[in-house]
């Protein structure tokens with residue numbers, strides 16, 4: 471049997487791209503029975519971005535990828551894998567990864583979409599990491615991109631205040647061990663949680679019909695209180711698991727980057743883990759919940775704010791529909 475040495479995979483570029491159009495809490499007050507105080511206190515969201523009508527997920531996804539590639543100084547011809555986590559693909563098929571490959575002109579790349587909702591970015595990053603570590607790929611793009619506004623019922627106040635559109639992307643490449651890189655990952659799914667957060671129609675179980683449209687089955691359905699409880703427990707437990715098995719404690723974490731679903735979830739997880747507020751990335755106030763785009767865009771914001779430097783211990787953590795949850799531990803690789 472031949473033994474192979476694994477390379478170390480690291481994030482070498484980060485980009486994000488958001489639509490200009492803002493939907494504020496004041497705008498929502500005119501659309502449903504809600505108010506700024508409730509939204510801000512219960513979710514931490516002040517505004518979210520929405521695409522112009524007709525703009526698909528590939529558009530901002532490709533733009534975010536271009537910025538990540540510029541950061542990493544890679545060309546389209548260097549890219550040999552494109553992984554796109556999304557719950558709002560341009561269409562059922564072909565994959566949005568294929569659409570973005572064409573937009574970017576990455577002629578050597580193969581790729582696929584990942585369906586893991588708010589954990590999509592973390593699961594997709596692990597897929598890219600594995601390809602890079604084994605040497606099967608030299609340069610991967612992981613692009614979380616969402617047009618959540620395409621699956622939101624803007625008459626349902628339980629859901630419409632929460633979500634926003636946008637994209638975040640990273641480049642994953644082999645890095646020399648002294649530059650850090652991805653250290654560890656853990657993911658879980660629990661299909662029994664599927665009933666609490668879903669979009670039921672449009673697949674083979676409930677193909678699109680007049681009836682599915684009339685019953686609003688092409689919109690996000692969420693039992694928020696249930697999801698909230700599982701999210702806090704799951705995110706705190708999986709982060710503890712990953713830190714402990716690497717001999718790290720809360721004090722060793724330079725930046726904790728949680729999925730941005732609700733400021734109260736982020737705060738509860740932070741308290742359970744014993745992290746200080748300055749160790750945690752928060753962008754939910756300006757973007758709302760952007761599903762697979764929330765973690766890569768929060769990384770870009772942290773970089774822009776000078777909160778990440780080479781060698782820092784960073785933990786990415788998510789919870790989403792499925793249920794799905796995951797955590798990635800890395801040593802930061804870029805400036």
Ligand code: UT7
Pocket residue numbers: 503504505508509512513588627628629631693694695696697698701730731732735759761789790791
């Ligand atoms: O990203 C994927 C994972 N998703 C999540 O992690 C989301 C998890 N869940 C949550 O973030 C929260 O549960 C929500 C933000 C969705 C809801 O907050 P909550 O504190 O759990 O509220 P609730 O659903 O228990 O509702 C409390 C009250 C209800 O009124 P009654 O029944 O007490 O009279 C709701 O009807 O708040 C009402 N309500 C609203 N009021 C004003 C619900 N939405 C609104 C609203 N404006 N937009």
